[in-house]
Amino acid sequence: MALRRLATIPFLPLCAAASLYSSYTFDPLQHLGGVAPYFEPQDPPASPSPPQGCTPSQAAYLVRHAAIFANDYDLDTYLDPFISKWQNHTAIDWSHVPALSFLASWTPPLSDAESELLTRAGKLEATQLGTTLSFRYPGLRLPQRVWTSSAERTYQSAKSLVHGLELDDSTINVVTIFESKEAGANSLTPYSSCPAYRASAGSDQAAVYMARFTKPVRARLNALAPGFDFTAEDVYGMMEMCGYETVIRGSSPFCDLGLFTPDDWLGWEYTADVQYHYNVGYGNDVSGYIGMPWLNATAHLLLSPESSPDGQDIYVSFTHRELPPTVLVASGLFNNSAWGGGTADRINDTMPLDRINYGRAWKSSHVLPFLTNVAIERLNCTGSYGFGDGDYYRVLVNSAPQALPDCNDGPGTSCSRRGFQTYVQDRVDRFSGYSQRCGVKYDNSTDVLNIYTDPAVGNGTRLVAKRSLCKIKCERGKSKDEDDDRCQRCVLLGSDCVRPAFHVGRRKGVKNKRTGLEKALHLVEEAARKSGPEGSEAVQAVSNLKALLGTAAPDTCPRTGALRSSTGASQRPRSAPSGQIHVALLPDQLEHASSSDEEDVFDHGRLEQDFGLLHESNASHASREVAAAEESLAIDDAENPLQLLARASDLHVSPPTASRPEARRASGDTAGPRSRRPSKPDGRMSEVERYFKLSKFSLDVGPDLDPIDLGLVTEDEAESLFGFFHQSLAHTRWGLDPLLYTVSFTRARSAFLLTSIAAAAALFMPAASALSKRLSNHCRTLFERVIAHRYRSVEIVLAFLVNVPWMFPGKHSMEDDTCWSVSLATTMAIDLSLHKTLVSVGELRAGGLGHLSRADCIDPALALSLDGFADVEPGSEAGRRLLRRRERCWIALFVLERGMCLARGRTFTVPITPTLRACDQWHLSDIADTMDGHLVSTAVLRRDLDTLFTSIRALCDGSQEMLADGSAVAISIQMMIEQFFNDWHAKWGISIGIGPQHGLPPYVQILVTHTRLSLYSSVINHPTAPTEVRRFFHSAGLSSALNVMRAAIQGEKQLTSMPNNTAIMISFAACFALRLGGLISGNSSLAPSIRTLIEEAADVLERIGCVTRHRRGMSALYGRYLKCIVRKAASARETPTTTHERPLTTTMTTTTTTTTTTQPAAPFARLDFAVGGATSRGSHAVVTTYADPGTMWSEPMQFSTMSDDQVVETLSRVHEFDGDFHTCPSWNDTAALDWMNWSGMPEFGS
Structure with missing residues (x-):
């Protein structure tokens, strides 16, 4: 029996081995490095519980943010x-x-x-970590503050951890540390400030x-x-x-x-x-230097003798994936060479690239999964067997205790206080000198992390760069929480509101200015008084008007105070708060929004500093302007009391001057100042006044709108995007001064514009796909918010203009927001008086402005005031740039709207104002932008186009009435058009041209050539144009259409940011050329050559529309469609002539005097283009006999490689176009884009 038992023993290990092998498990989620969900790898497998006899007395955690959707x-x-x-x-x-x-x-x-951004699982993980910490340290106080970098994912991770730590959200502040590239070591992202990284x-x-x-x-x-x-x-x-x-x-x-x-x-x-x-x-040689500041700062916190009453027992900081591993390097942990795996000098040998080092200590899955955390604990040990009583220290990584190098004289993996001090000093000596090792070049760098002890960042506010401190200001109005008297912004930032206890100027409830009807009567009275000694009858009329209005309807509208005459006690003009100054309004202007104490006025005090200027006090200048403005005031509708009442809230409130005694007697007002004590304004009257006030600027700013505050983009990313926009996109989207529209200025003025510029730039950056999606989504949200909340400013108008060129295509060609955006921008621009000419009140009063109407003018000081820049001197460089930005915005809007209408066949809506009529020299300024010449040249071209259109149509109409010779009319129109474009090229070619030949940039070349094409199509399709005129301009129109496509093909490299309107222009030219190519009689190769050129242009449109993976440009859609119609046109050309077409061809042959061969009818009529004309060919008498075109061009031509002269020479031989001349596509066809009939291509997609 014993032998039998012994015989079974050797088989036991085999069975055990088989059992172990069969139980092999593998979890991929624990081997995914930086994208692994949080887990605790137990590396090493030591217990995370405190050693026997020890209890934690203090702890500090550095935590990576929780799980996100994707990096x-x-x-x-x-x-x-x-x-x-x-x-x-x-x-x-x-x-x-x-x-x-x-x-x-x-x-x-x-x-x-x-x-x-965090996933739901990420938020749950962070909350669970907070709960775990509260259970792990039951004897420690909850932290008062939790620190985090400023990115949205780290901030939300910190907030989620706070939810797990506390029972409510009112006891722990989240301190946000700004992620700067120039903060030195004093941040939670020191790698960003390290140039060597x-x-x-x-x-x-x-x-x-x-x-x-x-x-x-x-x-x-x-x-x-x-x-x-x-x-x-x-x-x-x-x-x-x-x-x-x-x-x-x-x-x-x-x-x-x-x-x-x-x-x-x-x-x-x-x-x-x-x-x-x-x-x-x-x-990486700089890793230890990047991680050392946190290790050193935390060690100092935990080595303090006792936690002070205002200190913390638990310190938690959130950062990104880069910092925790560098702290481990600074600590000497997870070092492959620590256990004989190599030497420090040859550390890279431990990570070979031809095989896996399975014995390595460095495993990214163990040191930086989502929510990875590095902790340093201070333990108070009493009665721990084998060790004395006192403080001991240990490090945990994802709850696994780590043995510190040369510091293991405590229970478990801990080391004594003395040993920890020696250990930290040794690490500091090894990795001190952050700024020097990183090669820092900027000023004010530091090698120390002091955010935990600096009182300036211990109250729950953001730590920002010094230059950004001035951007944070309190908003007026309370937050939504009735128990919290802080403003909404300070509630979000967790800070206290800082407002001056005393505001200079009129205080709430003290009425020292005229409003409503009282203001209107005062203005009437002043106008009468200024009429001179002979105006006594007018003064008496004012008195009678007061009495009449005072008794007309006493119960209709409550009185807001006693009526005052100009002879009352002197009233001091309201003192403007800092950054405000009130100037006189022209009679058709609104009162500035700052008349309300509750208005929040942006502080533009640093604007002058941005331009390197000293802002001088301009109080005396303001008083002179006010006095001058009063002299120029004229009272509109003074004879119409109803109109006067309607304008009451729009007229200027004049600070009274010394009044005449006779005016006081005439008005019947002898009461002194005391007897005219103002009464409290009635609520109903205030509501009426607000209703009748004209529009005012309203800025779309705030932490709930700002993409940087929301964490959608960092400030550094925004700077990079703005630089890319001004450098690479400004040539296609005119209207922005790069010296003015910086990130800081734009951020303070409009979140919509900030997001629009950043989104536009990200659209063309290959590595910014996710960023582009975030910004584009937010841009759409802001678009709707601007409309819903009626925000308005010059910057919002510019935001609409920036969005238009690269809008994503809608579900239908007519469903994108281009036209809507331009319409909104136009309405807002007119509301803000951008269409008015800047003329000072003094110039207007002095006259000499020709036929310039007062209604077309606005005072420069008033314009600045309306935009919220009342403290900026109009004559300073900052003031001139701000005023010029208004003019540039209006000109850019005009150019964009005319281009959109030319491309889409819409009626012009933006009026040609005096500013546009006189803009020919506007680009010649010492503060002009490099793109101002391009902007003005196009504005002049499209402005003068109206006159040319009118002249051509008048000439055609007159020729029909006078039975003039059609050939002579054609020559006259040709000369008129050629003279127009020759004059334009002579004036602008040198100033905006490039190269020794001063050739136009491709983008401008397309705009100009398309304008010429629009003219030709207008002439061809004009109902009174003689047949000879239409026939003559077929060849000219075909030449222009080919040149539009040639410019696109040859300038492709410079057109990668092509706007949608330009893609439509090219597509129109292609359809125009294809239509005319189908009308050419004979067996020439011109039509196939045109189709080849269209296919090349379509390829260019497709490539430009997909220049980045996330571009999704409208031009790609147009390019694909052009290929479809070219294929269909080619197949139609090859279709045999049907029976019903032959009689038509025979008729045509017999009724013309030209020698033609019988050919099939033009196949283009079967492309279903709804172009507003007959689709069948008719008979036309031809004056001159030409050679048969069928003998020309036996070989296809490569138009894209030809010179302009070669194209002209080739097309000059085209003398015969068949078909009805009314069937050519026109830019101003009332059916808009019907020249590209989207329903005619079933294979294109539904």
């Missing part, structure tokens, strides 16, 4: 490319592909989601191993789905999708081990480890 870099580099590729490979039947069958019904989890470090090394580990995976997947052509980036992105989709949806099919094996996942993990090793790990 921008990952989204742009791996996820989006794979998703786009998968969506485009519709021919693959994924349902029959093993391991990938889920792709048949899978939907991407990253649709327009705010990619860098590169975000792309490690990418090259990681790419080497990624190619190695994905090679067999790609081979396997390509065998399953041969048509997809999986790349290394596709494989990496699919595996990354496992982590991101899990934190979004809770699970992901990409995590299935049937798709990727454990070896595949280990290869992915090692690739990430290599990346982070060289980026923020031991492979």
Whole structure:
């Protein structure tokens, strides 16, 4: 029996081994590096509980933000490319592909989601961490403050942790630390301020191993789905999708081990480890210097003898993925060389690129998953066996206790107070000198992190760069919380409101200015008084008018106070608060919005500093302007009491001067100042006055609108986007002065404009796909908010203009918001008096302005005041730039609106104002922008186009009435048009041309040539144009249409930011050329050559519309459609002549005097273009006999490579166009875009 038992013993290890092998498990979510959901890897597997006899007395945590939808870099580099590729490979039947069958019904989890914002799982994880900390440290006080960097994802992580820590949200402040590139070490993102740190470090090394580990995976997947052509980036992105989709949806099919094996996942993990090793790990020489400030600052907090009453027991700080690993490097933890894995000098040898080092300590999945946390605890140990009583310190990474290098003289993995002090000093000596090691060049850098002890950042407010402090101001009005008297902004920032206890000027309830009817009567009285000695009868009439109005309807409207005459006690003009000054209004202007004490006026005191100017006191100047303005005031509708009442709130309130005794007697007002004590304003009267006030500026600013405050974009990103816009997009979107519209200025004026500029720039930056989506979505939200809340300012008008060129196409060609935006911008611009000419009151009073009407003028000081810049001197450089921005905005609006109407066949709506009539020299200024010449040249071209149109139409109408010779009329019109464009080129060619030949830039060339084409189409389609005129301009119109497309093809590199209107212009030219090409008789190769040119132009439109993956430009849609109609035109040309067409051709042949061969009818009539004319060909008498065009151009021509002269020479030989001349497409066709009939191409899509 004993032998039998012994015989069974050798088999036990085999059974045990089989059992262990069969229980092998692998979780990919624990090997996903920086995209791994939070887990505690137990590395090393020591207990996180305090050692026996020890209790925590203080702790400090550095936490990475919780799970987000996707990192921008990952989204742009791996996820989006794979998703786009998968969506485009519709021919693959994924349902029959093993391991990938889920792709048949899978939907991407990253649709327009705010990619860098927290997921619901992330918020839950952060809240759970807060709850865990409260349970782990039951004897410690809750923190008063939690610190976080300023990004939205870190801020929301901190807020979520606070929810888990406390029972309510009222005891813990979240302190936001600004993410600056010039903050030195004093921030939670010190890597951003370190020039020596590169975000792309490690990418090259990681790419080497990624190619190695994905090679067999790609081979396997390509065998399953041969048509997809999986790349290394596709494989990496699919595996990354496992982590991101899990934190979004809770699970992901990409995590299935049937798709990727454990070896595949280990290869992915090692690739990430290599990346982070060289980026923020031991492979980067600056890592330790970046992490040391936090380690040193935290050690000082915990080494303090006792926690002070106003100190904290628990310190928690939130940051991004870059900082925690650098702290570990500074601490000497997770070092591959610590246990014989290499030397510090050859640390990179521990991360080979040809194989996995399975014995490495550096594993990114263990040190930086979402919500990774590094903690330092101070333990109070009493009665711990084998150790003395006292303070001990230990470090935990994701709850796993870590053994500090050369500091292990305490229980467990802790070390004594003396040992910890020595350890910290040794690390400081090794990694001190942050600024020097980082190569800092900016001023005011620091090597110390003091945000925990600096009282300036301990009250729950933001720590911002010094230059940004002036931007934070209290808003007027209380917050929504009735128990909180702080403003809404300070509630959001967690700070106290700072407002002056005393406001200079009129105080609420003290009525020392005239309003309403009293104001109107005063103005009438003043006008009568100023009429001179002979105006006594008028003064008496004023007195009678007062009595009449006083008794007319006593119960109709409550009185707001006793009527005052100009002879009362002197009234001092209301003193303006800081940054405000009141100036006289012209009679058709509104009263400035600052008349209300409750108005929030933006502080523009730093505006002068932005231009390097000293802002001088201009009180004396203001008084002179007010006095001068009073002299120029004329009373409109003075004879009409009803009209006068309607204008009462719009007229100027004049500070009275010394009055005449006879005026006092005439008015019957002998009471002194005391007897005219003002009564409290009636609420109903105030409501009426507010109703009748004209529009005023209203800024769309605030933390709920600002994309930077909302975390959609950082300030550094905004600066970069603005720089890109001014450098690369300003040539297609005129209207912005780059010296004025900086991020700081724009942010203070309009969130809509700030977001629009940033979104437009991101649209053309290949690596900004996710950022573009966020900004575009927010831009749309602001668009609706501006309309709903009636915001209005010059900057909002500019925002509309910035949005128009690159709007995404709607569901239909007529459903995009272009026309609506231009209409809104026009209405708002007129409300803000942008259409008025800047003329001072003195100049207006002195006369000499010709036929310039008073109604067309606005005083410069008033214009600044209406925009909220009342404290800016109009004659200063800042004032001149601000005034010029109004003029530039109006001119840019005119140019954009005329271009939109020319492109879309709409009626012009923006009026030609005196400013536009006199703008020819406007670009010649010492403060002009480089693009002002281009703007003015186009404005002049489109302004004078009206006169040319009128002259041409009048000439055609007159020729019909006088039975003039058609050929002579054609020559006259030709000379008129040529003279117009020759004069324009002579004036503007040199100033805006480029190169030695002063050629027009491609964008301007297209605009000018399309304008010429519009003229020709107008002549051809004018009902009274003689037949000879239409025939003559067919060739000229065809030449212009070809030149529009040629300019687009040859200038493609400079047209990558082509606006939508330009794409429509090119498409119109293509349709025009295709139509005329179909009318050419004979067997020439001209029509095929035109179709070839159109296809080339269509290719250009497609490429420009997809210049970035997220562009989705309208031009791509037009390009695709042009290809469709060209193919249909070519196939129609090859269709045999039908029976019913032959008699028509025979008739035409017999009724003309030309020698023509019988050809099929023009196939273009079958393209279903609704162009407002007959689709059948008619008979036309031709005056001159020409050679048969069928003998010309036996070979196709390459128009895109021809010179202008060659094109002219080629088309000059076209003498015969068949068909009805009324069937040409026209820019001003009432059917708008019917020249591109979208219903005629069923194969194009529904």
